[in-house]
Amino acid sequence: MVQYSRTLDSAFGALSDPTRRGILERLGRSDAAISDLADEFDMTLTGIKKHVGVLEDAGLVTTEKVGRVRTCRLGPRQLDDEAEWIAEYRRMLEGRLNRLEAFLEATKGRDRR
Amino acid sequence: MTAATKQPAKKATVSMSGDRSIHIERVFNATRDRVWEAMTKPELVAQWWGRGNKLEVERLEVRRGGHWRFVEHAHGEAHGFEGRYAEVVPPSKLVYSFEWDGMPAHALLETVTLEDIGDGRTRMVIDSLFLMAEDRDAMVSSGMEGGMNESYEALDRVLAAGW
Numbered sequence: 027m028v029q030y031s032r033t034l035d036s037a038f039g040a041l042s043d044p045t046r047r048g049i050l051e052r053l054g055r056s057d058a059a060i061s062d063l064a065d066e067f068d069m070t071l072t073g074i075k076k077h078v079g080v081l082e083d084a085g086l087v088t089t090e091k092v093g094r095v096r097t098c099r100l101g102p103r104q105l106d107d108e109a110e111w112i113a114e115y116r117r118m119l120e121g122r123l124n125r126l127e128a129f130l131e132a133t134k135g136r137d138r139r
Numbered sequence: 140m141t142a143a144t145k146q147p148a149k150k151a152t153v154s155m156s157g158d159r160s161i162h163i164e165r166v167f168n169a170t171r172d173r174v175w176e177a178m179t180k181p182e183l184v185a186q187w188w189g190r191g192n193k194l195e196v197e198r199l200e201v202r203r204g205g206h207w208r209f210v211e212h213a214h215g216e217a218h219g220f221e222g223r224y225a226e227v228v229p230p231s232k233l234v235y236s237f238e239w240d241g242m243p244a245h246a247l248l249e250t251v252t253l254e255d256i257g258d259g260r261t262r263m264v265i266d267s268l269f270l271m272a273e274d275r276d277a278m279v280s281s282g283m284e285g286g287m288n289e290s291y292e293a294l295d296r297v298l299a300a301g302w
Contacts, residue, residue, distance in 0.1 A: 041241055042216055042218055042240075042241040043216070111239070111241075111242045111245055112269065115161075115239075115247070115267070116161060118190070119161075119163065119265065119267070120163075121190040122187065122188055122190055123163070123165050123263075124190075125187040125188070125189075125190050125191065126167070126174075126177060126178075126187045126188075127165070127167055128187070129177060129183075129186050129187040130167050130168065130169040130173060130174065130177060131168065131169075133173075134168075134169070
């Protein structure tokens with residue numbers, strides 16, 4: 027289910043990166059430790075943590091630390107690419123129209139003919 | 140309605156028309172020429188299209204067959220958007236394809252019409268047609284979601300405060 031209360035850029039940014047889309051796909055098959063993901067994606071722990079953090083902020087992934095192992099699994103917000111894209115598109119469009127309106131107000135009388 | 144000079148003609152009406160398009164209408168307190176220019180001049184587009192984020196207007200060839208490509212920079216990431224113009228009728232109509240780099244080939248066709256409604260105001264009508272079958276199906280399910288307008292109002296407030 028798409029959560030409209032999330033800020034636009036969190037899901038938008040989370041989905042924009044191929045590594046993060048890969049992580050979601052990987053977690054769709056099974057839960058994984060940060061260190062497993064680092065191995066599988068051939069990245070440093072720090073790099074993977076950063077990506078997981080972005081996904082976590084967007085509600086797409088949750089993590090749980092047991093002992094020294096942090097396990098990642100898909101979050102409450104299941105990824106549905108198409109529905110997500112449409113929702114984001116709609117929010118972007120609204121955002122742009124708000125900005126356009128503000129721009130037109132701010133430049134009233136200043137436009138050259 | 141009387142000639143409401145300072146009436147904030149803000150409300151966008153959003154509706155689902157059919158199972159594969161979004162229909163949005165919005166009234167701006169600006170002449171049609173100004174709205175047209177804001178949409179077609181690179182230096183003006185750069186000031187609003189990015190929703191407050193830095194925007195690079197890489198291409199903006201406003202003619203039939205012309206390309207457009209904008210890159211929005213947000214949170215250290217670059218998001219590219221692009222398409223081609225199918226129809227250009229100054230100052231009243233633009234039809235173009237719209238794709239985001241993050242969902243390549245999930246294209247939309249946007250039709251924007253501008254109508255002079257007097258008092259220096261312009262009605263913009265946007266019809267966005269999703270071209271892929273999966274997107275159309277997803278549209279049906281996402282259209283069932285409640286609370287959309289409430290969220291828009293919240294977004295409106297956030298954006299207004301950030302301007």
